[in-house]
Amino acid sequence: MGRRRKKQPSTSDVLLALPWWMLAIGSAASYLIFHNILPATFAANPFLGIVVMMIRGLAWVPALLLAFFAVLSYLRERSQQADARLGPARNEPAMRPRPVKAPSQSARSTAGSDAPNATPDATTPHQAPTQAEATPPQSWTLEAIKSLEWKRFELLCVQYYEHMGFTVKTVPHGPDGGIDATLYKAGVDAPVAVVQCKAWGKPVKVEQVRALGGSMLAHKVKRGVFWSLSGYVGNPVQEFSESAGIQLLDGPAILERIRTLDAEKQAALLAKVFEGDYRTPSCPACGVKLVARNGKSGPFWGCTNFRAGCRYTLQMGRSA
Secondary structure (H helix, E strand, C coil), X not given: CCCCCCCCCCHHHHHHXXXXXXXXXXXXXXXXXXXXXXXXXXXXXXXXXXXXXXXXXXXXXXHHHHHHHHHHHHHHHHHHHHHHHHCCCCCXXXXXXXXXXXXXXXXXXXXXXXXXXXXXXXXXXXXXXXHHHCCCCCCCCHHHHHCCCHHHHHHHHHHHHHHCCCEEEXXXXXXXXXXXXXXXXCCXXXXXXXXXXXXXXXXXXXXXXXXXXXXXXXXXXXXXXXXXXCCECCHHHHHHHHHHCEEEECHHHHHHHHHCCCHHHHHHHHHHHCCCCCCCCECCCCCCECEEEEECCEXXXXXXXXXXXXXXXXXXXXXX
């Protein structure tokens, strides 16, 4: 799935691609090794006394370096999760939400703040676009794929690889750790590839591709696939993907691969992916469909699990 490797990533690239918790463990382990284990090993040799003192005195250097990269990795992961769920907006499909009436005075007084920061239960719900208003596509087109909300786009990815004969494991909802799907071949316990999907309206940058590379390294998987509806930007993306064994697929490439399936599988995939409400965005934390609401700043999407503690909201016109 990946292209021929040309250029190896730098040490800093590899470290930044690792999960922060792995770097934190490495920091503590390195300090223990250089401050305690190695000096104790060489202590019996009187000729290595100076070496022992140097090792112990400099034990903090690799530990501090790994801790620094752990902090950077943690901040990058948090930023990527925010970008993936609240970040790049894409053009909405032809169907737009209906105009809504201003909230009632009682709703305004209860809300106490502007949407989407206002509590969803304290705002006036309005009618969201219903599936009856949007006729499901009858064939595979790029426009049809772009009309999918982010969770249905991930479902498309999973269903495609299942039709290709892979066993696919996914993360239902919540943080995915940089992986949306893990692919297995029949009779093989170890994964053969991992996949990340971004239904963004703007091209993916190298940071997201590096995150997939870090996940590949952590899970000891040599092949990765990145699905991005809007493509990729910058030479570093191409260079890193080639060196890390990651195949980059944009919207047209995804459509091309779907159309290589036989007609029966294409029809089954189309029916499954576009079944029911495939446009209303889902809550990335809970996995449930969001509810259209109206606040002082205009219409927005809110999670139905607000009373259970989920505060996720999304401005209409943006992708989750």
